[in-house]
Amino acid sequence: MAAAVSACGGGSGSGPRPTGPFTAQHEALFDDAVDFIETPNALEGRWLRDWEQDTSARVSEANVIALVDVLAVHSDTDVERRSRIRVAARTVQVLLGEPPGSELALWVAEGEPGYPTVDGNASRLLQKRFVAFLRWQQVDGGRVRPRWHLSPASSQVLARLRMLIDLRSGAATARAGTSSGSGGSRAR
Numbered sequence: 001m002a003a004a005v006s007a008c009g010g011g012s013g014s015g016p017r018p019t020g021p022f023t024a025q026h027e028a029l030f031d032d033a034v035d036f037i038e039t040p041n042a043l044e045g046r047w048l049r050d051w052e053q054d055t056s057a058r059v060s061e062a063n064v065i066a067l068v069d070v071l072a073v074h075s076d077t078d079v080e081r082r083s084r085i086r087v088a089a090r091t092v093q094v095l096l097g098e099p100p101g102s103e104l105a106l107w108v109a110e111g112e113p114g115y116p117t118v119d120g121n122a123s124r125l126l127q128k129r130f131v132a133f134l135r136w137q138q139v140d141g142g143r144v145r146p147r148w149h150l151s152p153a154s155s156q157v158l159a160r161l162r163m164l165i166d167l168r169s170g171a172a173t174a175r176a177g178t179s180s181g182s183g184g185s186r187a188r
Contacts, residue, residue, distance in 0.1 A: 016100050016144050019063060022137040029058050030135045030147035032106070033114030036124060038154040052160075058149060059164040064097035064134040067153050068104060073122040083110040085118045087125065087150075089132065096165050097134075104132065106148045114149075129153040131161060 037043070040051050059065065068089035078084050087106040091099050108114045118125070130150040137147045151157055 016063065016136045016146070018136045018138045018144060022135070022147065025057070026061060026135055026137070026147065029054060029061055030133065030137075030149055031114045032108040032112055032148055033117040034121065034125065034130070034150040035117070036121075036152060037157070038152040039156055040160065041156055055151070055157075055160060056164055058133040059096070059161065059168055061135060062096060062133045063136050064099045064132070065095040065161070065165065066091045066097075066099055066132050066134075067093040067095065067129060068132045068150075069129050070125045070127065070150075073118070073125055078109060083115075083119075084108070085115070087118065089130070091132075092129065095131075095161065096168070099134070100146075104134075104146070106132070106146065106150075125150075131157060 037051060040048065040055075043051055068091055070087060070089050072086075072088040074086045074088070076084055076086070085108050087104075087108075089104045089106065091102045091104065108118050110119075129152075131153050133149045133151070134146045135148075136144050138144055
């Protein structure tokens with residue numbers, strides 16, 4: 001894989017671009033899955049630590065984080081005769097990065113780790129708002145696909161995300177300020 005390239009391409013049809021190799025850590029974080037944890041404050045012990053670590057890592061590694069409304073959940077069969085599910089979503093608000101458009105098609109195939117979280121859960125997904133964490137992965141033929149994870153857009157989840165995104169943005173601003181010699185203040 002080539003060296004890191006710029007994050008999500010935007011404008012003039014350039015499309016999304018991977019920011020580096022898609023690692024085993026990314027595979028675990030962007031697992032083409034849905035979690036339904038609306039109240040992380042109700043978690044305790046290891047479950048809470050795992051949720052906090054995974055959420056923090058997703059914020060650090062995502063190319064795009066956006067609020068999305070799930071519009072449809074479709075099933076079909078691929079050429080290997082595996083069931084695939086497509087989650088169609090509309091971007092409502094971008095929290096970080098630049099999505100490839102306002103409509104997203106998020107796929108997961110039977111046998112992949114995230115499949116059981118989507119299969120049979122259409123009623124829990126449809127017409128609901130989620131946070132979409134996206135990271136671009138280059139696959140065969142140079143094609144780029146979104147790898148994803150959805151979390152409920154509850155007030156507790158959003159409060160934690162906004163804090164983590166601010167920390168990520170502040171760290172990026174501080175690095176830019178250090179490398180350019182400027183003060184690194186950021187307009188809001």
